[in-house]
Amino acid sequence: MPLSPPRLSDQILLSFPADHVLLVTFNRPKSLNAMSAQMSQDLKVALEWFDEEPSLWVVIVTGTGRAFCAGADLKSWNDNQQSGRTNEQENVASDLYGFGAISRRATSSKPIIAAVNGLAFGGGMEMVINCDIVVASEDAKFGLPEVKRGVVAIQGGIPRVTVVSGRQLASELLLTGNPVSAQDARDRFRFVNKVVPASQVLPAALDFARQIVENSPDAVQSTKKGITLTLHYPVDEAFNVNVWSNESARVYKGENIKEGLKAFVEKRPPNWKNPAKL
Known part of the structure; x- marks a missing residue:
């Protein structure tokens, strides 16, 4: 599109x-x-x-x-x-x-x-x-x-x-x-x-x-979220906010985590999808 x-x-x-x-x-x-x-x-x-x-x-x-x-x-x-x-x-x-x-x-x-x-x-x-x-x-x-x-x-x-x-x-x-x-x-x-x-x-x-x-967009966005939170919160609080964030939910509920692990096992480059809206 x-x-x-x-x-x-x-x-x-x-x-x-x-x-x-x-x-x-x-x-x-x-x-x-x-x-x-x-x-x-x-x-x-x-x-x-x-x-x-x-x-x-x-x-x-x-x-x-x-x-x-x-x-x-x-x-x-x-x-x-x-x-x-x-x-x-x-x-x-x-x-x-x-x-x-x-x-x-x-x-x-x-x-x-x-x-x-x-x-x-x-x-x-x-x-x-x-x-x-x-x-x-x-x-x-x-x-x-x-x-x-x-x-x-x-x-x-x-x-x-x-x-x-x-x-x-x-x-x-x-x-x-x-x-x-x-x-x-x-x-x-x-x-x-x-x-x-x-x-x-x-x-x-x-x-x-x-x-x-080249990396999973879901994983990249969750990682950036974690970096940003660390600049604003103490470490433990930044972890808790990030692990329950929409970005982390998308990582673990989305298709890209399955694709990344499958591609590793099959020894091929992953084919990432656009992040899904939650």
Whole structure:
């Protein structure tokens, strides 16, 4: 059955580079893919559709031009602040998914891969730090410069960087607001999996995606659920919540566990099915 993706503006491009893989491309290159209200809404719609589409198992997010995402559209933000038309604190607190529908996304059990083709600043960095796997170009730069503009990396970046990098390195990023290289993001701050030449960013991200979709989608989604829960709960509680989750129920009641075990016994590659809705 052919896919029926949602209708979006030209600020977000959707494509399907491999079986079971969705590619989401930020498409405001003249603005360094800074997040507009329209782009944010499009991302929310696209990712909610991805979560509900059984035949899509992994999503890759990337950007056009020389930036992944330079963060919020500060010109628009400034206009709203000066006019008093927005209650930013209330908006942030009530936003379920956070910046770009990614930075606080915790309900999805499908893997998200960031293919960072250039600058990832502010909210762009906050999105990256909440992705499951991060591939970065050698010339990519990462930063949380909010304090330099009188604002805060409030969309999930502060706790996530602290968990991943530790207090002192997180403080270096967050309190100075200075950018770091892709190599430092991998070797010191530990939120990048792989650094590659610019031309290899998307191929490397696709390689990770293909490796993931070779596995049972039911098992992958239950495993991601367990990882996410471990970031929010003590170990024993994370185990209990995960073992009784819908994702775990689908593993043990679904067809893919039977297929995986049978394929092992018969010494052949498994033929996975799309996860069933419970």
